[in-house]
Amino acid sequence: MAKKYDQRFKTLYESITPLFTQSLVYDYRVIELGCGSGLVSFPVIPLVKKFVGVDIDANMIAVANKKLQILQDPSLNAKFIIADASKSILNDSNEKYDKVILVNILHIVDSPKDVLLQARLLLKPNGSILIADFCHGEKMALKYDLMSRLMNLSSRFGLMGKLWRFSFADIEKLVLDMEFRILRKISFTAKFPFIFIELSEMAKL
Ligand SMILES: C[S@@+](CC[C@H](N)C(=O)[O-])C[C@H]1O[C@@H](n2cnc3c(N)ncnc32)[C@H](O)[C@@H]1O
Numbered sequence: 001m002a003k004k005y006d007q008r009f010k011t012l013y014e015s016i017t018p019l020f021t022q023s024l025v026y027d028y029r030v031i032e033l034g035c036g037s038g039l040v041s042f043p044v045i046p047l048v049k050k051f052v053g054v055d056i057d058a059n060m061i062a063v064a065n066k067k068l069q070i071l072q073d074p075s076l077n078a079k080f081i082i083a084d085a086s087k088s089i090l091n092d093s094n095e096k097y098d099k100v101i102l103v104n105i106l107h108i109v110d111s112p113k114d115v116l117l118q119a120r121l122l123l124k125p126n127g128s129i130l131i132a133d134f135c136h137g138e139k140m141a142l143k144y145d146l147m148s149r150l151m152n153l154s155s156r157f158g159l160m161g162k163l164w165r166f167s168f169a170d171i172e173k174l175v176l177d178m179e180f181r182i183l184r185k186i187s188f189t190a191k192f193p194f195i196f197i198e199l200s201e202m203a204k205l
Helices: 005-021 041-047 058-071 088-093 112-122 142-156 168-177
Strands: 029-033 050-055 078-082 097-103 123-134 180-188 194-201
Touching: 005 041, 005 058, 005 097, 005 123, 005 194, 029 041, 029 112, 041 050, 041 058, 041 078, 050 058, 058 078, 097 112, 112 123, 112 168, 168 180, 168 194
Parallel strands: 029 050, 029 097, 050 078, 097 123
Antiparallel strands: 123 194, 180 194
């Protein structure tokens, strides 16, 4: 989908993006796991000191790199790399980030928990994790519900990648079970309902 991704999701992302850009400070180092073609990355990049985008799919990273190249802006400090966000390969440099962004990755990875564990390892002590994810387990119009069930069935038979049908409550339970603190939570009822949630580590007593 790499080549058609932006065209297909551009309008939806125009409404999501402010959730990620509004709390940024120029001093920040930001990493996005599962950045895809960079729909959220590119509005973030000019606002921060350093940006790293990570995706497992070489085609998605190629699209993101092409967009970066077209900008030809030496003031931007950004790079896109191919890596599995559920593995510790990311932590080789031991670099920590003020914000870790996860947009629409948790519902399609084998282990959402492993990706959250990596996000945790990448986080500075006062940093936060910003998540937006489709929740296919919420109530949807019949057409989209059927589409989602079909995708879920195909994933079970190995015909396509994983598709979790999370409810809003499932996502909340997942992060609370991992002992994250929820700083902000907004749920959106759209064609495919989605949740925005901001997490930090629990304060140590
Ligand atoms: C639905 S797309 C979302 C892309 C982007 N975050 C956005 O919202 O436009 C999910 C992305 O997660 C990537 N992905 C899936 N599993 C991954 C993994 N284990 N590590 C890194 N990226 C992964 C896919 O290649 C894909 O680009």
